[in-house]
Amino acid sequence: MLFFESVQIALKAIVSNKLRSFLTMLGIIIGVAAVISMVSIGMGVRSNVQSSIASLGSNMLIVTPGASNTKGVRGAAGSRKTLKYEDAQAIKKHIKNIDYVSPTVSASYQIVNGHQNWNSSVMGVTPEYMGIQSLEVSAGSFITQENVDKRARVAVIGTTVATNLFGQENPIGKSIRVNNQPFRVVGLLKSKGQSSMGQDQDDTVIVPITTAMNRLMALTYVRTINVQVSSPDKMDQVEDEIEQLLRTRHKLNGKDDDFTVRNLTSLMETMTQTTTMITLLLGSIAGISLLVGGIGIMNIMMVSVTERTREIGIRKALGATFSNIMLQFLIESITVGVVGGVIGIFVGVAGAKAIAYFGNFTTVVTALPIIVSFAFSVGIGLFFGIYPARKAAKLDPIEALRYE
Amino acid sequence: MAEKDKDREVTIELRGIKKIYKMGDQEVAALAGIDLDIHKGEFAALMGPSGSGKSTLMNILGCLDRPTTGSYKLDGSEVSHLTDDELAYTRNRKIGFVFQNFNLLSKLSAVDNVALPLLYAGVGRSERTQRAMHFIEAVGLGPRADHMPSELSGGQRQRVAIARALANDPKIIMADEPTGNLDTKSTHEIMEIFEDLHAQGRTIILVTHEPEIAACASRQLLVRDGIITRDEGRGVVMDIV
Numbered sequence: 001m002l003f004f005e006s007v008q009i010a011l012k013a014i015v016s017n018k019l020r021s022f023l024t025m026l027g028i029i030i031g032v033a034a035v036i037s038m039v040s041i042g043m044g045v046r047s048n049v050q051s052s053i054a055s056l057g058s059n060m061l062i063v064t065p066g067a068s069n070t071k072g073v074r075g076a077a078g079s080r081k082t083l084k085y086e087d088a089q090a091i092k093k094h095i096k097n098i099d100y101v102s103p104t105v106s107a108s109y110q111i112v113n114g115h116q117n118w119n120s121s122v123m124g125v126t127p128e129y130m131g132i133q134s135l136e137v138s139a140g141s142f143i144t145q146e147n148v149d150k151r152a153r154v155a156v157i158g159t160t161v162a163t164n165l166f167g168q169e170n171p172i173g174k175s176i177r178v179n180n181q182p183f184r185v186v187g188l189l190k191s192k193g194q195s196s197m198g199q200d201q202d203d204t205v206i207v208p209i210t211t212a213m214n215r216l217m218a219l220t221y222v223r224t225i226n227v228q229v230s231s232p233d234k235m236d237q238v239e240d241e242i243e244q245l246l247r248t249r250h251k252l253n254g255k256d257d258d259f260t261v262r263n264l265t266s267l268m269e270t271m272t273q274t275t276t277m278i279t280l281l282l283g284s285i286a287g288i289s290l291l292v293g294g295i296g297i298m299n300i301m302m303v304s305v306t307e308r309t310r311e312i313g314i315r316k317a318l319g320a321t322f323s324n325i326m327l328q329f330l331i332e333s334i335t336v337g338v339v340g341g342v343i344g345i346f347v348g349v350a351g352a353k354a355i356a357y358f359g360n361f362t363t364v365v366t367a368l369p370i371i372v373s374f375a376f377s378v379g380i381g382l383f384f385g386i387y388p389a390r391k392a393a394k395l396d397p398i399e400a401l402r403y404e
Numbered sequence: 405m406a407e408k409d410k411d412r413e414v415t416i417e418l419r420g421i422k423k424i425y426k427m428g429d430q431e432v433a434a435l436a437g438i439d440l441d442i443h444k445g446e447f448a449a450l451m452g453p454s455g456s457g458k459s460t461l462m463n464i465l466g467c468l469d470r471p472t473t474g475s476y477k478l479d480g481s482e483v484s485h486l487t488d489d490e491l492a493y494t495r496n497r498k499i500g501f502v503f504q505n506f507n508l509l510s511k512l513s514a515v516d517n518v519a520l521p522l523l524y525a526g527v528g529r530s531e532r533t534q535r536a537m538h539f540i541e542a543v544g545l546g547p548r549a550d551h552m553p554s555e556l557s558g559g560q561r562q563r564v565a566i567a568r569a570l571a572n573d574p575k576i577i578m579a580d581e582p583t584g585n586l587d588t589k590s591t592h593e594i595m596e597i598f599e600d601l602h603a604q605g606r607t608i609i610l611v612t613h614e615p616e617i618a619a620c621a622s623r624q625l626l627v628r629d630g631i632i633t634r635d636e637g638r639g640v641v642m643d644i645v
Contacts, residue, residue, distance in 0.1 A: 005523055310507075311509055314520075317495060317501055318495070318520050319493065319496020
């Protein structure tokens, strides 16, 4: 009934004790701000990890050869020579729900243009590689199927390679030598910058896979086959189908697989789980300071009740009921929580921006920690206000009036 | 005596009121059995030395406290076993209380202090201020309605307190040594207000230990060792002990 009046009484009490009210709020402000900025750091780490995995392509399955095993001596993973270009073609032909299949090979070579030379990694790919890696060409064109079929000596180069070999010159149509074989530059890749692992993604030369396998590297096998599945819920099914197809093609008959199919989505899930844990950890440590702030509220409210014993006595003598007094003090402590929470949100968001700006961290401010920490600070105001408010409301009016 | 009072309604009826405090193993009876009838429109003064139990009696009469045993009927209904909130309601609506040390809230203006009982009666803001102003003018403090208690003299503060006691227009006004902290001039002013209120037909019960103050009342009750030992001013002087 007296809700609005109680809010006014509470606000008056808070305003009339400005410094004390502010110091009480400070605990909440620091707590809320800490939660928001800490969680924003955690979320920043998470978005970094996610984008670095996403840059590998979404809905990706990566097929790699298994470890070799020569008379019991096991080689490195991917050292087997059993994964063929034809395997990739078979996957494309026999398995449904696939957008792209892209086998790749790679090796490092000295790239030469006239007097300039540069060492870079050469990738042999099919045209699908462009779609899977979301590559774009800024000039010229990408490798075509025709190039692949004809084992053409054409190359698409990254900007780092272009700058080192051609300077400001336009490389399109020019000839470069890779491992002493002439290649015509048909395309220039749009710059992608550094990967999240610190790799220069522009330091690359892309050639048709057939050219790379037969003319450059003399390989009979491929390094990886990247498969992009059409939808996330088909991932597991396609993974199983690829495994079965390859087992049949490699005539394994129950022997150990000589290849591995990795699911990037499940890798992403694991990484997301890890970063969520980090975020929770940071958030809960900050949450402790919020709790301490709440205890600060309780402490001050206890002092306030004692100080105002006489006021409470007068109000009760004039007809204030238990709930009138309870409400008055509860609203006071909740108001401290609410105001502290709101200020804390601003400080927290500003803090997250400052950390991003000065600390070179990625911070991501999301609504959830703001809502949760605000609700928490109101809840703390309520919870830690109950005991002092009850103490006030239960005061005996005669005792309270006698209090000096 | 009973014959004589038949025409006047009894507003307060105490029967065998005892208040016993426990101090360790000892029991101390602050009130040892009080029987008392107060009639509508009566002006009664409670007198007695300190420690006599008159303040305890006043607290029970004012519904600030409950008797240990005994019956207290206020306007015919039993109030000795009401809950805290029911007592708060009774204090708010039926009784106006005036204290020796005024008991004004220092952070509220005079008019807001007067409006407090109306706040707890659930009266809306504008009506509250209007009614509070009416009573503050009635005690002659209209021009000072917005002053803080610290800006008022003792006599003025007590007038604010009386206006506050009147805010819910209760039929009974209780005052615990209302002039105890006041000079002679203020005392006269305050007593005039009480006499006016009495003339308006309100029941007034006043605790004092000054005989001149008690003389203003139409009935004088003497409390000693927790019982009423003398009851005079109603035509008969009764020495009970």
